[in-house]
Amino acid sequence: MIELKDLSKRYISKNKYGKKLRVDALKQLSLTLVSDTSYALVGESGSGKSTLARILACVERPTSGEIWFDGKNVAAMRSKALRLKRKEFQMVLQNAQSSLDPRLRIYDSIAEPIRCLTQTSRSDERKMILEIAEKVQLPEALLERFPHELSGGQQKRACIARAMSVSPKFIVFDESVTGLDVTLRKQILDLILQLNRDGRLSMFLFITHNIDVALYMADNIFVMKDGSVIEQLENAASYGDFRHDYSRMLIESLPPRSPLHR
Amino acid sequence: MTELLKVSKLCIGLKPQTFPIVKNVSFALREGTSLAVVGESGSGKTITCKSIMQLLNPKTFQVSGSIRYRKTELLTMDEKGIRALCGSKIAMIVQNPMTAFDPTVKIGAQIVETLMAHQRISKRDAYASGILALQKMNLPRCEQLMDSYPYTLSGGMLQRIIIALSLIHEPDIIIADEATTSLDVKNQNMVLDELEKMKRNGIALLLVTHDFGVAAKLADNVIVMREGKIIERGTVYDIFESPREAYTKELLKASILKRGNCID
Amino acid sequence: MNKALLKNKQILIGLALILFVSTIAVFAPLIAPNDPNKIDALNKFLSAKGEYPLGTDQLGRCVFSRLIFGARYSLGIAVPTLLALGTMGLAFGTAAAYIGGRLERVFLIVCDIFMAFPPLIIVLSLVGALGQGLEIILAAVIFSMWVWYAKVIRTYAGIERAKDYILASKIAGCSGLRIVSRHIIPNILPQCIVIVSTGIAALILMVSSFSFLGLGFEAGTPEWGAMLNQARSSFYSHPRLVIYPGLCILLTSAGFNLFGEALRDVISPEEASE
Numbered sequence: 001m002i003e004l005k006d007l008s009k010r011y012i013s014k015n016k017y018g019k020k021l022r023v024d025a026l027k028q029l030s031l032t033l034v035s036d037t038s039y040a041l042v043g044e045s046g047s048g049k050s051t052l053a054r055i056l057a058c059v060e061r062p063t064s065g066e067i068w069f070d071g072k073n074v075a076a077m078r079s080k081a082l083r084l085k086r087k088e089f090q091m092v093l094q095n096a097q098s099s100l101d102p103r104l105r106i107y108d109s110i111a112e113p114i115r116c117l118t119q120t121s122r123s124d125e126r127k128m129i130l131e132i133a134e135k136v137q138l139p140e141a142l143l144e145r146f147p148h149e150l151s152g153g154q155q156k157r158a159c160i161a162r163a164m165s166v167s168p169k170f171i172v173f174d175e176s177v178t179g180l181d182v183t184l185r186k187q188i189l190d191l192i193l194q195l196n197r198d199g200r201l202s203m204f205l206f207i208t209h210n211i212d213v214a215l216y217m218a219d220n221i222f223v224m225k226d227g228s229v230i231e232q233l234e235n236a237a238s239y240g241d242f243r244h245d246y247s248r249m250l251i252e253s254l255p256p257r258s259p260l261h262r
Numbered sequence: 263m264t265e266l267l268k269v270s271k272l273c274i275g276l277k278p279q280t281f282p283i284v285k286n287v288s289f290a291l292r293e294g295t296s297l298a299v300v301g302e303s304g305s306g307k308t309i310t311c312k313s314i315m316q317l318l319n320p321k322t323f324q325v326s327g328s329i330r331y332r333k334t335e336l337l338t339m340d341e342k343g344i345r346a347l348c349g350s351k352i353a354m355i356v357q358n359p360m361t362a363f364d365p366t367v368k369i370g371a372q373i374v375e376t377l378m379a380h381q382r383i384s385k386r387d388a389y390a391s392g393i394l395a396l397q398k399m400n401l402p403r404c405e406q407l408m409d410s411y412p413y414t415l416s417g418g419m420l421q422r423i424i425i426a427l428s429l430i431h432e433p434d435i436i437i438a439d440e441a442t443t444s445l446d447v448k449n450q451n452m453v454l455d456e457l458e459k460m461k462r463n464g465i466a467l468l469l470v471t472h473d474f475g476v477a478a479k480l481a482d483n484v485i486v487m488r489e490g491k492i493i494e495r496g497t498v499y500d501i502f503e504s505p506r507e508a509y510t511k512e513l514l515k516a517s518i519l520k521r522g523n524c525i526d
Numbered sequence: 527m528n529k530a531l532l533k534n535k536q537i538l539i540g541l542a543l544i545l546f547v548s549t550i551a552v553f554a555p556l557i558a559p560n561d562p563n564k565i566d567a568l569n570k571f572l573s574a575k576g577e578y579p580l581g582t583d584q585l586g587r588c589v590f591s592r593l594i595f596g597a598r599y600s601l602g603i604a605v606p607t608l609l610a611l612g613t614m615g616l617a618f619g620t621a622a623a624y625i626g627g628r629l630e631r632v633f634l635i636v637c638d639i640f641m642a643f644p645p646l647i648i649v650l651s652l653v654g655a656l657g658q659g660l661e662i663i664l665a666a667v668i669f670s671m672w673v674w675y676a677k678v679i680r681t682y683a684g685i686e687r688a689k690d691y692i693l694a695s696k697i698a699g700c701s702g703l704r705i706v707s708r709h710i711i712p713n714i715l716p717q718c719i720v721i722v723s724t725g726i727a728a729l730i731l732m733v734s735s736f737s738f739l740g741l742g743f744e745a746g747t748p749e750w751g752a753m754l755n756q757a758r759s760s761f762y763s764h765p766r767l768v769i770y771p772g773l774c775i776l777l778t779s780a781g782f783n784l785f786g787e788a789l790r791d792v793i794s795p796e797e798a799s800e
Contacts, residue, residue: 044446045416059696086699099694103712116699152303162698179443181302181472182517189519209446216519253451255475257518259498262479 002033002056002170007065007075009051009227025051026062027227033205035169038196040206040214042250043224049207052224053174056205057091058082087117090163094175096155100147106158107143113166128165135200136161136191153184160191164201171204177213189216211239211250223247264332266434266466267291267314267352272327274309274490280324284310284490287327291435296467298481298498300474300513306490307470311437314468315354316344331435350380353428357440359420363412370408373427380431391430399426399456418449425456436460437468442476454479474517478502486510536788543781551597558591562748571764583753583767584760585746592748593774599749600778603664604729610668612722615675620706620714622676623683633680637673645670645732653741663741667732678721682714716790723786730775750774 009026025048033039043049054060055067058074061082067074074085090113093099100109107129114125133143136157147155156176163171173192177185195201206217214221215236223231223244231244239251256262267290274284284306291297299307312318313325316336329336331347339347348354356362363372373392374385383391389408396404399422412420421441428436438457442450458480461467469476477484477498485495486507494507505511532538550557559579566586574581580590622633640648648670649663656662686692687710695709734751737743743752750771757767 044448054693057697059693083699083701086697091697093690093694093697095690098690101691101695101709101713104709112695112700113698116701116704159694162694166699182474182513183302186516186519209448211447212519250447253447255447255450255454255473255479257475257478258502259478259481260502 001035001069002031003066003068004029004031004033005066005068006030007052007055007062007067009048009055009060010063024227026055026065029065029228031222031229033170033203036202037220038204038206038218039220039222040208040218041222041224042208042211042214042247044209044250047224048227049224050174053091053172053205053207056089056170056172058085058089059091084117086113086168087166088169089172090166090168090170091172091174092159092163092176094178096152096159097147099159100155102147105144105146106138106150109147110143110158110162110165113162117166129161132161132165135195135198136164152180153187156180156184156188157191160188160195164195167200169203171201173204173206175207175209178209185213189213193217209250210254211242211247212254215239223250263292263294265290265292266332267468268328268330269310269314270328270330272310272313272325272329274306274313274318274326275324277322277324282490283323284313287487287490287492289485289492289495291466291468293434293466294461294464295482296461296469296480298469298471298477298484299487300471300477300484301487302472302513304489305487307487308439310487311354311439311468311470314437315348315352349428350431351433352435352437353431353433354437354439355421355424355428355441358444359417359424360412360444362424363420365411365413367411368408369410369412369415369423373408373423376427377430392427395426395430396423398429399423401426416449417445418452421445421449421453422456425453425460429460433465435466435468437470439470440472441469443471443473450476474502474514486513534788534792536784537792540781540783540785540788543777544785547597547778547781548601550594551601554594554598558588558594560588560591562587562591562595563746564588571760580770581766583757584764587748589767589770592753593750593770595748596750596753596771596774597778599743599747600730600733600751600775603660603733604726607664607667607733608722608725608729611672611675611725612718614668614672615679616711616718618672618676619679620683620710623680623687624702624706624710626687630680634677637677640670640673641677643670646735649736649741658741660743663733663736667729675721675725679714679718682717683710686710686713720786720790723782723789726779726782730779734775 007026007029008024011023011025013021013023029052041049041052051060055062062075065075069088074082077085100106110129110132111125114120114128120128129143130140133140138154138157138161142150142154147158150158177188180188192201192204192206196204206214208214208217215238219235219237221233221236222229223242223246225246231242231247233241236242242248242251269290270288272284272287273282275282287306287310289297299310301307309318313323314329314336316339318325325337327337331352334347336344336347363369370389370392374388377383377388377392378385393404393408396407401407401419401422407415407423425436436457442453445453454476457467461480467480469480471477481498483496484498484501485492486501486509487493488509494501494505494510501510502514505514559577564587566582569578569582569586570584572578572582572586578588578590580593583589583592618633622630645667649666652666652669653662692705692709695705700708731751734749734754737747737749737752743749753771754768754775757764757771761768
């Protein structure tokens with residue numbers, strides 16, 4: 001179980017006159033995520049959802065607040081301990097091509113978390129990677145290629161494989177299908193759901209701006225606006241379950257499913 | 263309704279072996295109507311609209327066929343004529359509004375610069391017509407907008423500014439190449455609403471998209487492209503209600519996410 | 527990639543020039559027909575013939591032999607200096623860019639202070655304080671120039687650091703050192719090689735101008751830049767004495783420039799294909 005208590009994040013930037021500008025990306029956000037459950041988080045750009053994702057992936061610290069996991073406050077950990085925590089929290093970024101090092105072969109990119117976070121022999125590592133590549137349907141021959149030699153879908157699969165290579169307890173997908181073709185989007189979403197059913201990816205948080213995608217991915221949905229969660233649904237099944245005005249507005253903004261509903 | 267754009271038997275090949283990317287594509291666009299070109303990435307839809315705008319480098323691309331704007335053939339036109347036409351009478355909106363602006367220069371200064379490059383007007387007139395264009399677009403607090411930096415605005419706002427700018431020259435045709443793909447649903451909706459207004463004012467829209475939602479909201483006619491060929495065409499109702507090709511059905515099915523049908 | 531290297535004509539030409547000059551530098555005593563420092567007062571300003579393939583200079587020394595030995599001085603100073611500059615620049619630049627924040631600002635201020643003084647002034651004052659000698663000149667050059675490299679490299683590293691894959695490798699659990707050494711450095715190395723290899727020409731000229739001012743080399747050392755300067759006085763009567771060393775500098779720097787720029791195209795195919 002992951003418990004977020006009063007999480008705040010404030011960014012301070014300076015304008016050209018040297019005047020400080022404060023941006024509160026997260027405001028006193030509290031959430032409870034139960035193990036072995038899948039979650040989706042909906043919000044428009046600028047709602048603080050990416051900040052939350054980065055804090056959950058232990059690459060950024062909250063300005064204040066606590067993150068309780070396994071009886072420990074992750075937010076108060078020392079840097080090195082926090083880095084090793086990434087064995088349990090992983091994250092898949094939005095843009096697959098830019099999140100793979102152009103100079104590393106796909107195999108080495110996928111192996112990176114294993115090499116950095118665990119002590120595994122090279123032969124065991126190879127076994128693990130081949131297994132995970134098969135799980136995400138990435139042909140073995142592609143592992144020796146460079147990122148720019150792969151299609152968008154294959155790059156995305158490689159990113160998912162990298163996040164899963166250390167068998168983390170929890171994965172955050174930050175806008176992981178935004179901008180993809182509809183067919184590819186469905187393939188990737190189905191792959192995640194399939195991995196979830198197989199028990200390889202038992203707990204995840206899928207961040208998106210599209211309520212359709214959120215409903216497709218999870219029963220438990222959070223709606224986020226201006227750094228706070230404004231609606232929290234369990235067992236959401238359709239648009240009708242959303243009550244908050246802001247959620248209704250997001251639903252009304254969706255393009256129609258058919259020209260008849262214009 | 264006059265026919266504004268007629269593309270016939272357009273073939274585009276990649277030099278030197280003239281590897282075909284677009285094969286025998288024909289369509290027509292009439293005043294006040296909209297045509298959606300739907301397809302996956304790599305289907306040749308973006309190349310097609312770049313060839314309409316004459317943005318393809320003749321050193322790498324071999325273009326044949328015909329692209330007519332009203333009665334003028336664009337493919338054989340000289341560069342001066344193209345520059346006078348494209349960007350003013352035929353406007354194009356690209357996918358990522360963030361990269362269309364220089365992040366270090368204020369919006370207003372960039373608008374003035376663009377306007378002064380296209381026509382002989384003074385700085386003050388350019389500024390005034392810039393504000394007027396933003397006001398026409400119903401953008402809030404236009405003067406403040408002119409004075410802000412691109413990174414302080416949302417992608418949707420920037421995209422609407424780009425549309426406003428492209429309208430200054432009173433175009434007949436707007437080509438929107440995945441114009442809403444990088445936006446979130448709320449911003450996408452705003453931009454689509456603006457485009458719909460343009461259409462009602464008689465501007466023809468050519469929408470290039472992989473999202474059937476955009477087509478469902480705005481298009482009158484749809485063509486489905488795959489591997490450089492048009493595989494199906496029809497009115498938007500035909501395509502959505504009774505698609506003929508298996509590929510179209512597949513795309514439609516994938517675009518609507520419904521739980522339970524995720525495993526076939 | 528090796529195949530691509532060999533296919534590229536520009537690289538081959540550049541590499542051929544570099545190898546040509548390096549071979550000459552290594553085997554100078556075997557190639558040179560005469561002692562480069564032997565003064566023959568009777569045969570001043572001889573034109574090319576038999577014993578002196580390119581004639582003699584104002585002191586009757588064999589121009590051809592001097593040019594050949596000049597390759598030794600020019601390369602022998604420029605290459606190690608640049609390697610040192612490149613390594614220092616890479617270490618400080620990437621560290622500053624990766625750590626960021628206050629440390630990076632301090633680094634930039636230090637850079638600006640150093641850059642406010644022209645290298646020549648720093649070198650002159652250091653030589654004044656520490657005394658003459660080749661090693662001191664080299665140390666002074668490195669001391670005065672390293673910020674220029676470090677600052678450029680910091681910019682490249684900063685661009686690279688902002689990219690998604692650095693965040694992704696952070697998420698993958700890489701330590702800071704690993705991110706710098708495995709991700710940032712390999713990705714900016716092509717640009718660094720370009721800076722370093724194009725900097726050689728400037729460095730050869732810089733060392734030469736020091737030798738003209740009487741710093742570093744003993745008078746009469748067959749160094750291209752020094753030869754160029756000495757021959758200036760007889761430019762109108764014997765222009766060849768200026769042209770030959772100038773040509774040598776041109777060819778050497780062209781070799782490094784061609785090589786460096788073509789190498790960048792080959793090493794980063796994704797940039798070249800755009």
